[in-house]
Amino acid sequence: MLDMNQIVGSHDIVLLTLDTLRFDVAQRELAQGNLPVLSRYISAWQPRHSPGSFTYAAHHAIFAGFFPTEIDNPAAPRLMAVDFNGSRTIDPRTRVFNEANIVAGLAQAGYFTLCIGGVGFFNKKTPLGMTLPGLFQQSYWAENTGVTDPASTFNQIEMAKQLLDQQQGQKAFLFINVSAIHQPNYFYQYSNKQPDDIESHGAALRYVDSQLANLFDYFKQRRNTLFILCSDHGTCYGEQGYVGHRLAHNNVWTVPYAEFIQRAVVE
Ligand SMILES: [Zn+2]
Numbered sequence: 001m002l003d004m005n006q007i008v009g010s011h012d013i014v015l016l017t018l019d020t021l022r023f024d025v026a027q028r029e030l031a032q033g034n035l036p037v038l039s040r041y042i043s044a045w046q047p048r049h050s051p052g053s054f055t056y057a058a059h060h061a062i063f064a065g066f067f068p069t070e071i072d073n074p075a076a077p078r079l080m081a082v083d084f085n086g087s088r089t090i091d092p093r094t095r096v097f098n099e100a101n102i103v104a105g106l107a108q109a110g111y112f113t114l115c116i117g118g119v120g121f122f123n124k125k126t127p128l129g130m131t132l133p134g135l136f137q138q139s140y141w142a143e144n145t146g147v148t149d150p151a152s153t154f155n156q157i158e159m160a161k162q163l164l165d166q167q168q169g170q171k172a173f174l175f176i177n178v179s180a181i182h183q184p185n186y187f188y189q190y191s192n193k194q195p196d197d198i199e200s201h202g203a204a205l206r207y208v209d210s211q212l213a214n215l216f217d218y219f220k221q222r223r224n225t226l227f228i229l230c231s232d233h234g235t236c237y238g239e240q241g242y243v244g245h246r247l248a249h250n251n252v253w254t255v256p257y258a259e260f261i262q263r264a265v266v267e
Contacts, residue, residue, distance in 0.1 A: 001076075001077060001079075001091075001093050002079060002093065002226070002259065002261070003092075003093040004079050004080055004093055004094060004095035005092070005093065005094075005095055007095075007226050007261075008080075008095045008106070008109055009109060009110065009171070010171075010224065011171070011223065011224045011225055011226050011261070012171055012172045012173075012174070012219055012222055012223050012224070012225040012226070013106065013111070013171075013172070013173045013174070013225070013226045013228070014172075014173075014174045014175075014176075014215070014219065014225055014226070014227045014228070015062075015173070015174070015175045015176075015228045015229075016175075016176050016178055016227070016228070016229045016230075017058075017059065017062070017175075017176075017177050017178065017230060017231065017232045018178045018181055018205070018208065018229060018230070018231050018256070019055060019118070019119050019177055019178055019179055019181060019182045019231070019232055020119075020181045020182040020183070020201075020231065020232070020233065020234065020235050020245065021181045021201075021205060021231035021234065021255070021256060022198075022201065022231070022234035022235065022251055022254075022255075022256075023045065023047050023048075023231070023234065023254040023255055023256045024251070024254075025198060025201050025202050025205060026045050026205060026231070026256035027044065027045050027047075027256065028202070029202050029205050029206060029209075030042070030043075030044065030045060031044075034202070034206050034209070035205070035206065035209040036209065037209045037210065037212045037213045037216070038209050038212065038229075038258075041216075041227070041258070041260045041262070042258045042260060045256035045257065045258055046070070046256070046257045046258065047071055047254055047255075047256070047257075048067075048068035048069055048070060048071060048230065048254070048255055048256070048257040049068060049069045049071055049074070049253050049254065049255070050068050050231070050232060050233045050234075050252075050253050050254075050255045051066045051067075051068065051069070052232065052233060053233050053245055053246050053247060053248060053252050053253065054232075054233055054245050054246040055119055055120075055121045055177075055232055055233070056121050056131075056132070058232035058233055059121070059132050059177075059232060060132075062230075062232070063101045063102055063103055063132070063135060064082055064100075064101050064102070065078055065079075065080045065081040065082055065097075065101075065102050066078070067079065067228070067230065067257070068230050068231075068255050068257050071254075075088055075089055076089065077089055077090060077091035077093060077094050078090065078094050079093075079094065079095070079228075079259070080094065080095045080096075080097070080102045080105070081094050081095070081096050081097070081102075082096070082097050082098070082099060082100060082101060082102065082105060083096055083097065083098050097109075101135055103135040103136055103173065103175075104135065106173040107137060107173075110170070110171060111170070111171050111172060111173040112137060112138075112164075112167045112170045112171070112172045112173070113135075113136045113137045113138070113172075113173045113175075114136060114137070114138050114139070114140075114160065114163055114164065114172060114173070114174050114175065115132070115133045115135070115136035115138070115139035115140070115175045115176075115177075116139075116140055116141075116145060116156045116159055116160050116174070116175070116176045116177070117133060117139070117140070117141035117145060117146070117177050117179070118141060118145065118146070118156075118176070118177030118178075118179050119146070119147055119177060119179050119182050120146075120147075121177075122139075122141050122177050123141045123146060124139065124141050129141075136175065138163065140159055140163070142155070142159070145159060145179065146179055147179045147180075147182045147183070147184065148184065150180075150187050150188065150207075152178075152179045152180050153178055153179075153180050153207065153208050153211040153212075154211050154214070156176050156178065156179070157176070157211055157212075157214050157215045157218075158214075160174055160176060160215070161214075161215075161218050164218075164222070168222070171223070172222075177232075178208055180204050180207055180208050181201060181204040181205055181208065183196045183235070183244075184196055185200045185201055185203070185204035186200045187200075188200055188203035188204045188206070188207050189203045196237070197237050198237050201235075201237070216262060219262060219264075220262060220263075220264055220265050221264070221265060222264065223264045224261060224262070224263055224264050225261070225262045225264070226259065226260075226261055227258075227259065227260055227261075227262060228257075228258075228259045229256075229257070229258045229259070230255060230256065230257040230258070231255035231256055231257075232255070233245045233252050233253070233255060234251045234252045234253070234254060234255055235251065235252060236249050236251050236252060239251055
């Protein structure tokens with residue numbers, strides 16, 4: 001396990017939630033060599049259990065330090081946590097904050113905190129859509145970073161780079177809720193056929209992968225960076241009669257997880 005007491009304060013931290021990504025599709029695409037950018041960093045996804053079955057629930061837990069749980073070891077120590085009496089998943093490598101969530105904790109530790117949405121819970125259009133973005137010092141959403149724009153990931157990363165360029169001297173906690181894999185995703189298939197299905201789900205992930213080098217290369221020029229990539233929940237395409245998420249099904253609660261450090265290029 002990483003020692004987060006060494007990382008917080010010295011590294012940039014990037015959290016990407018690949019919204020709605022299913023574990024089985026993520027692992028299949030990686031194993032088949034369809035994710036050339038991510039393959040430079042990971043050889044497999046860890047299967048984990050999400051703390052929630054839909055975006056709002058899962059992100060509240062994640063921002064409180066409850067990242068998806070190791071399936072074989074649910075009591076594994078957590079990377080980051082907020083002070084909570086009796087927690088058995090905190091050890092000396094866990095960075096424990098006194099604030100109510102890790103976003104506020106990282107801000108208190110000197111980080112510039114930035115949220116780029118995302119699906120509807122990050123669209124800032126209503127008080128509910130402000131709740132999660134409101135945890136951050138700066139938060140942004142636009143139609144072209146939302147679920148309906150086929151270039152959403154490109155737009156999200158470009159927006160993040162532009163905003164981080166203004167904070168070069170400060171360590172950053174960047175959160176992007178990657179919206180591309182969330183429905184609708186049919187337009188990532190060459191055939192463009194509707195409705196969404198497990199094949200267009202995979203095609204959307206391949207699109208996301210094609211954009212990530214732009215983000216990884218950017219941080220290589222900034223400083224050493226911890227990347228955490230996970231899904232917030234999966235989704236069903238008719239298995240056992242279930243469609244969508246916000247329901248209890250293996251395809252919803254099992255999510256892919258990865259974490260890795262990228263070293264900065266020393267000039
Ligand atoms: Zn979600």
